[in-house]
Amino acid sequence: MLSLTLAELAGWHPAITEFLISADAAGAKPARTLDAWLRALTDDRLSDIGMDRDQVLDHLEALAHQVETLRGTSEQSVRSLTVLGGHDKSDRPEVLTLTLQVGDVLCIVGPTGSGKSRLLADIECLAQGDTPTGRRVLVNDAPPDPGWRFASGRKLIAQLSQNMNFVVDLTVGEFVAMHADCRMAPNRDAVVREVIACANDLAGESFAVGVSLTQLSGGQTRALMIADTALLSASPVVLIDEIENAGIDRKKALALLIAQEKIVLISTHDPVLALLGSRRIVLRNGAVAEIIETGADEKANLAILERIDRSLMEVRHRLRCGQRIDVPLAWPPTLDNE
């Protein structure tokens, strides 16, 4: 590496260019070799960089290696996850073999403290009997490779919750582009356009690329988060945590995630969302107590619930537009018809 010129190094990735610029405020000649440049750095500069010469070289080598890894498609692809039971809070065995395939939607229900977060944590860290629940998690039907299990920055679960907000002071377009760059997306501009188009499709009210992230409404924020997670997140599992009535098309949102081959987990007590999944698991006393398949009766009830939900959304819309809610509501007949 020492015999490469600064220009050659910078050509590898913008991150390396940026490091070289930040390391050398004066700006060295691009034709200089790394070796010559390093030897010419003054002690003051090194002190500002926060590294000595060997550490700078080591940093550049590690950076180059990271860039290679991120570019490669070396990421193990997750086709399925299997959770094998451990024990509940009273140490009684948890009888469970729960297999999740890509495209599955699973709801998680249970009161606070029933062990929802612990289950998610077990999945996130790919527990191997070494967490308080004693559960084990298989990836593609086999125990995960320990190297991959503790691989740095590996994030199995992408998370979306009511508490999350965009805090960065950038426009929608700038930020999505920044995220695409981190993923080394080869066709950046196309991906950015797609994310924003999808988000607009999910959100009731549309927004432009140039709008600031922090100015988005709650619904627009959720919609953008979902579209971005579906199209740009590396995580194979998406957890949607208590997003209720956020003003987005929930059915379309799930369809988008499924189409991107995600495993979708939904932690919710919103009936419309919960019944959209094909199964739901019930947590009790720290263990999965039951797995309920969404049967035909429940699907029929879902249709009614969806009608009520749509009507409620209309009422909300009227309220937002400053209209009155004085027309007698036509809901009871919907229910009486059954």
Place this chain on the structure above:
Amino acid sequence: MRVITVAGPPSVGKTSVIVRTVKALATQGLDVGIVKFDALSTSDDQVYRRAGLPVVVGLSGSVCPDHFFVSNIDDCLGWGQQAGLDILIAESAGLCNRCSPHIQGVLAVCVVDMLSGIHTPRKIGPMLKLADLAVVTKGDIVSQAEREVFAFNVRLANPRAIILFFNGITGQGAAELAFHLRQAPPVETLDGRRLRFPMPSSVCPYCIGETVIGRDHQRGNVRKMSFESASA
């Protein structure tokens, strides 16, 4: 005894991370003690005591907390050994982005939080750049996309570090961090060990009590700003 240095800007969640992780270590029968370094005051010792952990506090007063840290860490080791600890954790508030308490051969953790802004990882000096583990907190309140961009920037700032996400409130991530802390190399003494990066010997008159402003009072290690590029 294993020794671990935990550093990070103020209020990023160091104490929360340590308390939650130590709980996971305690279930494995390990005795952990804490040394907290800060500048003027801290109430972290109360938090640690409430969690049932032995703790000592070192306040640096008028010197840089990291400078103060190096001059005292070996004595802290003696305290920990006498107390029969399995693991000694030193928490220090990185008040000065320029210094860092990380020692060669001693497991080094840097805690950063996602609320501090997407570009913060590149502004933090050797404290992050030369750490073995980068623990990223407060992801529970920012978007997934920002978490990924932030992690990427941490990776660029320190391409060799292991990056862990940690929720300091729920303790999510504690099992993984505990796993890594158990791998810390045992240390018998720090006598003769080296810091990972030298701390600047900032001796200008102001370091030692000068208060008057003006060129006549700027002697010793003084660096001046350049205004050339601004007056174009």
